[in-house]
């Protein structure tokens with residue numbers, strides 16, 4: 001490390017401005033506000049342009065991080081966005097929701113003695129700049145090759161493979177069961193973390209490239225995978241996610257006022273229940289809201305409940321803060337906004353009133369025992385420790401699982417014991433010829449960037465197979 005590098009470390013990381021907690025809990029607008037040009041340039045100048053950049057090793061889609069950061073430092077913002085887009089089709093999304101602290105930023109050399117470069121914030125800046133200035137260029141496309149590919153699901157994985165294949169000259173059609181494309185990016189992650197206009201812009205870009213999207217099309221119901229192949233699609237990619245809700249199977253889960261996080265967030269985000277009466281989607285607004293779980297989905301649910309007027313919005317989590325899988329930034333934001341946390345607590349049953357509405361959650365205290373198969377210490381119940389928390393809404397965010405409709409209607413498609421599609425390699429080849437899969441439906445609930453990475457790998461495999469190379 002030379003003396004210039006040492007100077008860089010001394011410059012602290014530039015914090016992105018954000019809405020103040022007391023204001024932001026009253027609206028659904030985005031919390032972090034993004035860098036100004038000056039901040040972005042100053043932050044980019046912190047990067048020491050490592051010859052062997054650890055940050056790139058930590059990026060699942062191999063973004064050339066030092067290259068795009070250098071372009072920002074030189075004020076060449078649109079070129080920076082184009083550099084990211086060479087390997088990442090959704091930079092404005094990833095700049096907002098990727099767990100950078102566990103990926104690129106974790107490996108940044110500056111993090112060894114100080115704070116890592118704010119790679120995510122810079123990625124977001126470049127993508128937003130390109131979108132806002134309208135300087136979006138359409139990349140060169142190969143000549144149409146006459147081959148057709150059907151993509152089932154328009155989440156990050158389906159969108160990524162669609163973009164890669166259309167650029168290679170394929171005729172690409174996405175089939176999506178919802179009335180809006182984007183998958184979890186539109187129905188799961190709330191507006192205050194990922195404004196929908198950003199996802200809409202990314203989808204519009206793909207449509208401009210030539211991707212066709214058939215909405216309200218549930219494959220397995222309107223037609224099967226085999227029918228798609230028989231119709232003339234040369235390959236089918238299954239990027240259907242793992243969105244089926246999971247409950248804990250404890251008494252009282254069917255009381256009024258108990259939601260799955262999936263239903264709660266879909267009503268609020270995709271069906272815009274927060275925008276009542278402009279959108280006529282009913283949603284319960286409770287005073288005492290408890291959310292069960294410790295992941296991103298739980299954080300999104302509890303922060304949504306606060307914005308819908310909850311006075312006490314509480315996370316119930318059976319381990320401690322240390323084991324919580326949610327991104328550190330989400331937990332930090334939730335705390336700032338006044339979310340209460342009951343760690344080492346597990347619900348045993350929900351108590352209802354005579355009219356069938358939930359009024360309480362009977363919980364028990366837990367303590368941490370030996371590590372389980374996930375490596376995290378296992379929560380063990382403390383005897384005779386039951387107590388009741390008053391609630392009018394409970395949101396269960398303890399995970400999701402695969403929807404069985406595609407495997408049930410695709411003979412010979414191999415799944416594992418949990419219903420996820422089995423692939424033969426990380427290029428997404430399944431047990432059925434010409435059928436590929438990737439994203440959450442293969443890995444179980446994971447991350448946006450991993451789902452995108454799976455889409456890219458499958459695009460390569462499909463191209464290799466269909467171009468006879």
Ligand SMILES: Cc1cc2nc3c(=O)[nH]c(=O)nc-3n(C[C@H](O)[C@H](O)[C@H](O)COP(=O)(O)OP(=O)(O)OC[C@H]3O[C@@H](n4cnc5c(N)ncnc54)[C@H](O)[C@@H]3O)c2cc1C
Pocket residue numbers: 097098099152153154155156157158175176177178182183184185188189190217218219220239240241242243265296297300327403405406438439440441445446447448449451
């Ligand atoms: C609330 C929430 C918050 C999250 N926060 C983060 C975060 O901050 N950072 C992060 O990296 N990850 C986060 N994740 C995880 C991330 O969103 C997922 O890992 C990612 O979206 C998976 O992408 P996918 O393309 O595999 O599936 P999905 O995004 O689930 O998309 C699948 C699509 O397929 C459609 N579909 C399903 N079945 C069919 C069918 N039979 N026919 C037609 N269409 C079908 C679905 O409607 C959906 O649109 C979060 C998830 C949730 C639920």
Ligand code: SF4
Pocket residue numbers: 046047048049050053054055056065066069107108109110117119
């Ligand atoms: S590791 Fe950090 S300092 Fe080095 S190139 Fe990557 S972002 Fe820049």
